[in-house]
Amino acid sequence: MIVLEKRPQPSRAWSLMTPVVAVVITMIAGGLLFAALGKNPAEAIGTIFWEPLFGEYAFFYRPQLLVKGAPLVLIAIGLSLGFRAGIWNIGAEGQYIVGAICGAGAGLAFYPMESVFIFPLMVLAGALGGWCWAMIPALLKVKFGTNEILVSLMLVYVAEQLLASVSLGLLKNPQGFGFPGSRNLQSYESAFNAELIEGSGMHWGVVAAFIAVILSYVLLNKHILGFNIRLTGEAPRAARFGGVNPTRLILFCLGMSGMLAGLAGMFEASGPAGQISIDFNVGYGFTAIIVAFLGRLHPVGILLAGLLMALTYIGGEIAQSNLGLPAAAIQVFQGMLLFFLLALDLLTNFRIRFAAKGAA
Amino acid sequence: MDLSAINPVLLIASLMVAATPLLLAAIGELVVEKSGVLNLGVEGMMIVGAIAGFAVSVETGSPLLGLIAAMIGGALLSCLFAFLTQFALANQVASGLALTLFGLGLSALMGQGYVGVKPPAMATLDIPVISDLPVIGPIFFSHDPVLYFGVFLTAAVWYALKFTRIGLVLRATGENHDAAHALGYHVIRVRVIAILFGGACAGLGGAYISLIRVPQWTEGMTAGIGWIALALVVFASWKPWRVLLGAYLFGGINVLQLNLQAAGVAIPVEYLAMSPYVITIVVLVIMSRDKTSAPGSLGRIFHASS
Numbered sequence: 125m126i127v128l129e130k131r132p133q134p135s136r137a138w139s140l141m142t143p144v145v146a147v148v149i150t151m152i153a154g155g156l157l158f159a160a161l162g163k164n165p166a167e168a169i170g171t172i173f174w175e176p177l178f179g180e181y182a183f184f185y186r187p188q189l190l191v192k193g194a195p196l197v198l199i200a201i202g203l204s205l206g207f208r209a210g211i212w213n214i215g216a217e218g219q220y221i222v223g224a225i226c227g228a229g230a231g232l233a234f235y236p237m238e239s240v241f242i243f244p245l246m247v248l249a250g251a252l253g254g255w256c257w258a259m260i261p262a263l264l265k266v267k268f269g270t271n272e273i274l275v276s277l278m279l280v281y282v283a284e285q286l287l288a289s290v291s292l293g294l295l296k297n298p299q300g301f302g303f304p305g306s307r308n309l310q311s312y313e314s315a316f317n318a319e320l321i322e323g324s325g326m327h328w329g330v331v332a333a334f335i336a337v338i339l340s341y342v343l344l345n346k347h348i349l350g351f352n353i354r355l356t357g358e359a360p361r362a363a364r365f366g367g368v369n370p371t372r373l374i375l376f377c378l379g380m381s382g383m384l385a386g387l388a389g390m391f392e393a394s395g396p397a398g399q400i401s402i403d404f405n406v407g408y409g410f411t412a413i414i415v416a417f418l419g420r421l422h423p424v425g426i427l428l429a430g431l432l433m434a435l436t437y438i439g440g441e442i443a444q445s446n447l448g449l450p451a452a453a454i455q456v457f458q459g460m461l462l463f464f465l466l467a468l469d470l471l472t473n474f475r476i477r478f479a480a481k482g483a484a
Numbered sequence: 485m486d487l488s489a490i491n492p493v494l495l496i497a498s499l500m501v502a503a504t505p506l507l508l509a510a511i512g513e514l515v516v517e518k519s520g521v522l523n524l525g526v527e528g529m530m531i532v533g534a535i536a537g538f539a540v541s542v543e544t545g546s547p548l549l550g551l552i553a554a555m556i557g558g559a560l561l562s563c564l565f566a567f568l569t570q571f572a573l574a575n576q577v578a579s580g581l582a583l584t585l586f587g588l589g590l591s592a593l594m595g596q597g598y599v600g601v602k603p604p605a606m607a608t609l610d611i612p613v614i615s616d617l618p619v620i621g622p623i624f625f626s627h628d629p630v631l632y633f634g635v636f637l638t639a640a641v642w643y644a645l646k647f648t649r650i651g652l653v654l655r656a657t658g659e660n661h662d663a664a665h666a667l668g669y670h671v672i673r674v675r676v677i678a679i680l681f682g683g684a685c686a687g688l689g690g691a692y693i694s695l696i697r698v699p700q701w702t703e704g705m706t707a708g709i710g711w712i713a714l715a716l717v718v719f720a721s722w723k724p725w726r727v728l729l730g731a732y733l734f735g736g737i738n739v740l741q742l743n744l745q746a747a748g749v750a751i752p753v754e755y756l757a758m759s760p761y762v763i764t765i766v767v768l769v770i771m772s773r774d775k776t777s778a779p780g781s782l783g784r785i786f787h788a789s790s
Contacts, residue, residue, distance in 0.1 A: 128573070128787065212577055264765070270772045273524065273577065274715045278761040281708050289754035413581055450596055452703075455589030462582040463564065466574040474573065 128474040138472040143418050143429065146465040153464070154457045163447055171446060172439030172454075185438050187325025191396050192437050195220070195388035197333040197430035199412035201340050202381030204421040208344075209356040211377045215261065215276025216385040217409025218283035219254040223386020224393035225290055226253025228306060228400045231315030232295060235307065242314040246390060247328075254386015255379050257283065262378035266371050272378065284405070291402050305401035309394045317395030329391025333430075336384060341423040353377065385409060414462045433458065495739060500631060501697055503735025505530070505689040505706075507634045509713035510720070510727045511641055512685025517717055518645065519678035520658035520781035524580025525565050526686050527710025528587025533558040533687025534694040535591040538603055538701045547606040551630065551691050558687020559680045561587055566679040570672050573785050588704060598701045606630070606696050628696050630688070635728065637685070642724035654678060658779035661786040671786050686710065708761065715764045721777040730767075737763055 151173075155165030176185035199216045206213045213219075227250030234242050261275040290296075295306040309315045320326045344350035356363040356373060364370075388408065393400055415433050419426030440454030470476075509526050516523050536557030541550025561583060568579040606628045645651035656664045657674045665671050693709070694701050712734060720726035741756040749756070 130787065214581060260765075264769055268769050268772055270765075270769050271715075271718065274711060274718070274768060275765050277711050278708070278715070278765050281761040282758045285754040285758035289752060292754075293752070410585060414585065417578060450593055452589050452592030452596070456586065456593055457589075459582060459586030459589045462578075463568065463586060466568050466579055466582060467572045469574055470572040 127477045128470070129477055131473055131475055134472050139420060142465060142468040142472060143420065143425070146418070146461060146468050147432070149464045149468075150457065150461045153460055157453065157456065157460075158449065161449070161453060163449060168443055168447055168449060171443045172436060172457075175442050176435055176438040179442075185442070187319075187323060188438050189431060189434050190325035190330045191327070191434075193430045193434035194327075194330040194333040195392055195408045196412050196415045196433055197427055198329065198336055198388040198391075199381075199385045199409060200415035200419065200426045200430060201333075201336045201423060202384030203412055203416045204419070204423070204426060205340065205343075205353060206377035206381050207357075207416055208421050209353045209373055209377055210360070211374055212273045213258060213261070213276050213378050213381045214273055214413060215258070215278075215280045215409070216381060216412055217405060217407065218276070218280035219257045219382040219385035220389035220392075220409045221280075221283040221287050221405050222257040222389070223250040223254035224389030224397075224404060225287060225295070225400060226250055226386070227390025228309060228315075228393045229290075229295060231309060231312070231394065232307060234314070235312060238314045240314070243317070243328075243394075246315060246394060247387065250386045250390025250393075251383045252386070254389065255383040257386070258378045258382020259375075262375050262382075265378075266374055272374075276378075280409070287400070287404060288402050291400050291404075295400050297399075306399045308398045310398040315394055317391055327391065327395045329388065329395060332387055332391065333427075337423045337427050344423070349376065385412075411458060414458055417462060417465055495736075495743060497627070499732060499736045499739045500627065501735075502739045503731040504631045504634045505692045505697065505709055506713050506716060506734055507638065507728060507731035508630075508689035508692065509686045509710055510716040510731060511634075511637055511724065512682035512689070513713055514717050514720070514722060514724060514727055515641060515645075515654070515685075516678050516682035517782055518658045518722060518779055519654050519675045520661055520779050520784065520786075521569065521675050521679060522576050522580065522783040523562070523565055523583070523679060523682055524577060524714065525562070525583025525587065525710075526682075526713050527706055527708065528584035529558040529561050529683050529686035530587075530690035530693075530706045530710045530713075531591040531704070532561050532587045532594075533690030534706060535595040535598070535690075535701060536687065537691025538598055538694040539594060541603050541695055542598060542601055545604050547604055547695055550603070550695055551688060554687040554691030554695075555684040556687070558685070558690065559683040561590075562679050562683025562686075565683075566676045569785070570676055570679075573787055576783050576785070584710070592703045595701050595703065599703075601701065603695050603699050603701075605699070630692055630696060638724050638728045645724065655779075658781055661781045661784070665786070665788060671788075675786075686713075689713070712760065712764050715768050718778075719767050719771050721771070722779065723777075734760060734764070 151169055155169050158168040159165045176182065176189065199220065203213060203216055227246045230249035231242055231246045257279060260279060261272040264270040264275055265272045291304045291306065297305060297307045317327050317329065344354065352363065352368045352373060355366065356368055393404065397404055411433060415426060415429045418432070419429035436454060436458060440451065443449040444451055509530055513523065513526055533554035537550040537554030540553035541547045565579055565583050568574040569576050645655060653669050654674060657669060657671050661671045690706060693706060698705065716727060716730045716734065719730045738760050741759050744751070745753050745756050
């Protein structure tokens, strides 16, 4: 009979190993899934994980890794702060949308004026938009004890409707021949979040993601606020006795994650996407939840996990066009990853013993 | 704008149809939460139930088999959740989210060949004379069997929780799992059964959308109903009859906003479409002042050693 024995301390080795093992198991299970769909599993896995990095057209796909990874990392860093303290913001998708609308809106308000101040203003507007959207669940939780999970999620649907509304109305391109969607910011120099180095995929959002990783590392390891976040997550009672103010913590964690998600949305709208349109959001806010867990809620881990998840997006697109693998298969693949990760986490906190029945 | 085009009798009849998926999912989740488990994967189980039921009823031509398949589909997916939270002792919030993300992907994958297909229709109740009565007929006596089953299920869950031994054990497990364990009840077993029941209910609710309410298959067609069901359980303070009331209320709001859209009210469509979600938030705010009715062990991990 299998007996679980709680470890006195979570195992560090397993904590580092589980994401790797989870990825390997997901590849195997994913291979089985692809085989069930009638594809050659080895070829499909190879296309997803090898082709974008080392394949014939890798020069084209490698920059994409940064473009797709940046919003994931940016959002996941914010989410991880809250997740560590047991504050569950799962509405990052909504904050991402609102940040994009506010950022792009701020830029479009000045069209066609050219100025170096426009882009920084858009960054501020995007951050503020995401922050405000996240403050709704935060304030409701603080004031009324409302469940932040449900409120933040409901606000995703509200944000999606808002997005539809502005792309058909307020921000619609007056010269767009009646098509929904805003002006293309890529052709508006002052508002365009262009590549900093030609052909590298490096835009301001990527820079922001790297800065966020570093700052959150410093925050969690060197600052009293980061310590309080970790303490609240690991020992809520001790945190209460230690005088940690839960209200401040909720406002900070939700506000921060909203701000980062808003920034991610703004950088996406002004750069790779180029415009606000009805189908502007592609679920980065939800995938970032997987990224945050896969990265063990650790800044460096999240950076690596974000790049890996970006790889599955890009590889998935290649597999879609080359092998005819359905887009949903990649979504299932990403979902499976989170399952295996959560299941394997058992090994971090518990020791598995095989004991004779009756002995336990 | 022409509000006179809205027929109150039809409004109430369609309100009951709109409320049923919500009711089924929320009653399932109520039982799960009463056992002390918070399963945030309702949306995922609903959408998998929706496509499982749709696919099976299209292939076999029998709506009944489809509904059964949907229940099995939802329960199978909830097995994953049960394994993660009860045996691998994973965080319930994270596992529930995983279930939803996975379910949305899985349903999109399964549903590829079914876009634009029409499912076989479910027969509605048709009692001579009674179903043809004005007002009462369309409201009470001419729906599909699943709608009546939803009401029956509410009554059954209410009765089971209040008057039976099973209900007592379930509530004990949810209120204080350590005490229940000390009394010799199998906490894990009770919870796994509750989770499976919740999965089956959510699956049935999902299939009700794809087979009866809409009836067709589109990706992500549950559109947050699973999450509203979760909110509904809080709204109802974990009481079955209040779930029914809440479901009809939300169903009413949804039907009303659709009717207002159709009637061409001066409010933009997007703002009407976001109203059910906004109202859910408002209701949550009002109801969450009272925390006393939540099961004591809700969301806590049980392990016999600790």
